[in-house]
Amino acid sequence: MATSMAPVLVAALLCCLGLSLPLNEKSSKSAKFPKDFVWAAATSAFQVEGGQIGTGRGPSIWDRFLVLHSNKDNSSGEVACDTYHKYPSDSALMKDLGISNYRFSISWPRLFPNGRVNKVNPEGVKYYHDLIDSLLKNGIKPVVTLYHWDLPLSLGDRGGWLNDAMVDWFGDYARFCFQEYGAKVKQWITINEPHTQSVYGYCSQVASHAPGGFQDNCEWSMYLAGHNFLLAHARAASIYKREFQATQKGLVGITINANWYEPDTSRDAAAANLAFEFMFGWFANAIFHPKGDYPAVMKRRMEVLRKKEGRVTARLPKLTAEQIKELKNSADFLGLNYYVSLIASANMSRSEPLESPSMKSTWGRDVNVFMFSRPEWQIGDSWIRYHPEGLRQILNFVKKNYNNIPVYITENGVMGAPGEDMNDKSRIFYVKGHIDAVHKAITEDSCNVKGYFFWSLLDNFEWHAGYTERFGMYHVSILTFTV
Ligand SMILES: *[C@@H]1O[C@H](CO)[C@@H](O)[C@H](O)[C@H]1NC(C)=O
Numbered sequence: 001m002a003t004s005m006a007p008v009l010v011a012a013l014l015c016c017l018g019l020s021l022p023l024n025e026k027s028s029k030s031a032k033f034p035k036d037f038v039w040a041a042a043t044s045a046f047q048v049e050g051g052q053i054g055t056g057r058g059p060s061i062w063d064r065f066l067v068l069h070s071n072k073d074n075s076s077g078e079v080a081c082d083t084y085h086k087y088p089s090d091s092a093l094m095k096d097l098g099i100s101n102y103r104f105s106i107s108w109p110r111l112f113p114n115g116r117v118n119k120v121n122p123e124g125v126k127y128y129h130d131l132i133d134s135l136l137k138n139g140i141k142p143v144v145t146l147y148h149w150d151l152p153l154s155l156g157d158r159g160g161w162l163n164d165a166m167v168d169w170f171g172d173y174a175r176f177c178f179q180e181y182g183a184k185v186k187q188w189i190t191i192n193e194p195h196t197q198s199v200y201g202y203c204s205q206v207a208s209h210a211p212g213g214f215q216d217n218c219e220w221s222m223y224l225a226g227h228n229f230l231l232a233h234a235r236a237a238s239i240y241k242r243e244f245q246a247t248q249k250g251l252v253g254i255t256i257n258a259n260w261y262e263p264d265t266s267r268d269a270a271a272a273n274l275a276f277e278f279m280f281g282w283f284a285n286a287i288f289h290p291k292g293d294y295p296a297v298m299k300r301r302m303e304v305l306r307k308k309e310g311r312v313t314a315r316l317p318k319l320t321a322e323q324i325k326e327l328k329n330s331a332d333f334l335g336l337n338y339y340v341s342l343i344a345s346a347n348m349s350r351s352e353p354l355e356s357p358s359m360k361s362t363w364g365r366d367v368n369v370f371m372f373s374r375p376e377w378q379i380g381d382s383w384i385r386y387h388p389e390g391l392r393q394i395l396n397f398v399k400k401n402y403n404n405i406p407v408y409i410t411e412n413g414v415m416g417a418p419g420e421d422m423n424d425k426s427r428i429f430y431v432k433g434h435i436d437a438v439h440k441a442i443t444e445d446s447c448n449v450k451g452y453f454f455w456s457l458l459d460n461f462e463w464h465a466g467y468t469e470r471f472g473m474y475h476v477s478i479l480t481f482t483v
Pocket residue numbers: 070072073074
């Protein structure tokens with residue numbers, strides 16, 4: 001397994017890391033970013049680590065999912081980028097690249113094979129110390145996600161995120177991580193993309209994300225999973241703030257993914273806003289909006305559906321006054337993952353092709369907004385869309401509605417186009433466009449953006465797409481292991 005650079009893309013990013021990037025070919029002006037702006041890259045445990053066998057790690061819901069539902073290339077995460085063994089050379093690559101921060105995730109089942117903190121795997125605990133030490137030695141600051149989708153299978157078997165006990169279990173696991181690594185880790189992300197998890201993990205007709213298999217009654221259980229994600233985030237953040245922040249002096253936040261929904265016509269502004277609040281506000285509003293709670297438009301829509309469906313209670317659970325209070329200000333920053341913009345229309349009989357899977361999901365039916373793509377935003381047949389202005393719009397929404405909270409773009413990037421491989425011109429175009437949008441958001445709109453984490457450092461295991469989508473700044477010659 002050899003790792004080599006995608007030279008052109010790296011050159012483009014290095015250019016930004018030097019804080020001076022010719023963003024517009026027609027202009028000779030260079031874009032200046034704030035001095036303390038963080039240039040970084042991201043990965044997650046299951047997608048890069050490998051080292052799954054004979055290392056004391058327990059199975060996760062993704063291990064089982066891949067046995068039950070094969071992915072695009074019938075691959076597994078058994079070896080992936082072999083970061084479990086190759087972390088020293090990964091750190092050297094990061095140093096070479098000149099990035100200052102690295103976002104990775106801790107594999108919960110590697111630390112706790114059964115999920116509960118009474119049985120720890122010492123080899124796993126040591127691995128993250130070694131990884132963090134190796135980063136620090138190379139001048140790279142670790143940014144750690146506690147949960148990036150690889151739930152211990154034994155907790156998955158107890159209902160996973162549908163079980164209210166997850167809040168306690170996650171809190172215990174988080175406390176262990178803060179205690180063990182908090183002297184060296186100064187930025188924590190509790191949970192990655194709760195929307196993706198709730199909608200595609202717990203309520204997808206086509207099994208695309210673990211755990212899958214919860215389709216029955218998922219029109220309400222999807223919101224229960226989302227509810228438990230929020231409460232688990234609040235629990236972990238409270239533990240950090242109460243027990244560790246004063247001494248460890250780090251930050252805690254959450255990573256939420258958002259599509260931007262552009263209204264088709266001026267009559268579609270409410271539809272676009274509803275779609276955005278249903279996706280992003282579902283998780284962000286309770287944490288960042290001064291009023292807290294679920295977004296008002298989302299609650300109203302769920303109340304309409306309650307009446308229509310003849311239910312006694314709405315499918316969206318209620319947050320208690322105490323929970324609303326705990327969630328408010330439970331994050332020092334927002335982590336934002338952005339890949340997609342869509343057009344939103346209130347006209348459900350539009351003739352454009354339906355945006356799939358968004359609109360075909362139960363979530364899409366609840367939102368009841370017609371979502372489609374502009375042909376010029378399409379990138380091949382990929383699910384990613386090129387519309388950097390959408391990112392700028394989201395940053396402005398956050399500024400306006402969430403008190404201009406500090407934002408780290410914790411993921412943005414695109415897979416290499418077929419045939420381009422390491423001469424990846426279309427990726428350079430994509431990344432430059434988005435960095436340009438971030439620059440305008442900072443300098444022209446005064447948005448409080450603190451950093452940009454490129455997805456991803458390495459080509460890696462892209463879940464249901466297996467190794468077929470190459471997002472890496474570094475090319476990895478991956479051996480595919482069939483499950
Ligand atoms: C994956 O496995 C399925 C079922 O065994 C098979 O039909 C399919 O051709 C395989 N796909 C690849 C890319 O190997």
